[in-house]
Amino acid sequence: MTNSHISSSDAAALLGTADDAISRGETASDRWWLGSVLSIALGILVGAFFLAAIYLFPTATGLEAFLLSLGYTVGIVVVTTVYNVFRRLTPIGWNVRYRRGLMITMGIFFVALALSFLVETRSPLLWVPLAVAAAIPVGVYGSMKAER
Amino acid sequence: MTEATHVHPRHSVDEALTSPVRLSVVAALSRVDEVEFALLRDSIEISDSQMSKQISQLEAIRYVAVRKGHVGKRPRTWLSITPEGRVALQWHLAALRAIVDGDVAPQP
Numbered sequence: 541m542t543n544s545h546i547s548s549s550d551a552a553a554l555l556g557t558a559d560d561a562i563s564r565g566e567t568a569s570d571r572w573w574l575g576s577v578l579s580i581a582l583g584i585l586v587g588a589f590f591l592a593a594i595y596l597f598p599t600a601t602g603l604e605a606f607l608l609s610l611g612y613t614v615g616i617v618v619v620t621t622v623y624n625v626f627r628r629l630t631p632i633g634w635n636v637r638y639r640r641g642l643m644i645t646m647g648i649f650f651v652a653l654a655l656s657f658l659v660e661t662r663s664p665l666l667w668v669p670l671a672v673a674a675a676i677p678v679g680v681y682g683s684m685k686a687e688r
Numbered sequence: 689m690t691e692a693t694h695v696h697p698r699h700s701v702d703e704a705l706t707s708p709v710r711l712s713v714v715a716a717l718s719r720v721d722e723v724e725f726a727l728l729r730d731s732i733e734i735s736d737s738q739m740s741k742q743i744s745q746l747e748a749i750r751y752v753a754v755r756k757g758h759v760g761k762r763p764r765t766w767l768s769i770t771p772e773g774r775v776a777l778q779w780h781l782a783a784l785r786a787i788v789d790g791d792v793a794p795q796p
Contacts, residue, residue: 546701551787554711558781561712564731565719625759630721 568629575634578623579641579682585615586649587675594656594667633686641681648674700783702776704749709734710742714751714777717769722755725765743767751776 546554589612597605652670659666705711712732717723723731729739746752751773755766769777 546706546784546787548788548790551701551784554706554708555781555784555788557708558711558715558777558784561715561732562719565716565723568716568720568723568727568731628727629723632718632720635721 574623574627575631575638576683578619579638580679581619582616582642582682583645583675583677583679585612585619586645586678587671588612590649590652590671590674591667593653594662594671631686634682637681637684638678641678644677644681645674648677700779700786702780702783704745704751705776705780707742709738710746711780713739713742713746713767714769714773717752717767718774718777720768722766722768725767728767746773 589608592608592612596608600608648670652667652674655670656667705714709732712734713728716728716732725739725743729736734742743752743754747754750770753768753770755768757764757766
């Protein structure tokens, strides 16, 4: 739509209105920490589940394996539910950063899990850093703020 | 040699965004991926009915996308700016700056 008759002072007033609204949007975006909490919690859950897969699952009974998986699932559901209940906005670019971090995390998780079938050692010097490496991407990407 | 045609920047102004409330909505949405209706309403300090009316108009011209959801039994409405809305805002702000600066924008 075009052909509006706007004076210089009207234009200046509208620019002021836009700047004010943009800064209000940015101020509201200061609630970005909720996405960070979700991302870090998911990273910790993935890392913990990976360590459970290395150290507990091989010797676990069927019931124990079921309870471990249930605990992991409940953890995911609780974290995402809390996020969805309390979230009131998503900061600009967060969805893309979060998905990227989660993809890298899951990639490392599955590669490390595949490695566990090839390597016999259960030394924490190998598996704990891998668990941390799996946890970090989603936590870091999900906690990053948009560049202005 | 052909003379370049020039047009006053007021012709580049987006009529839909000359309303301060609609401009506020689109400008605020440009800084978030998605925001809850009530939070944006409170943020730009307008009434519920005024907000609904402006959102309907912006949705009709595809500057704003509306997503309805539920958290438990409570309904929630989520708002986001569309790519068209983001482009329109950028052009509109550029036109306003040109008017303020007294520029005459060249017409291709």
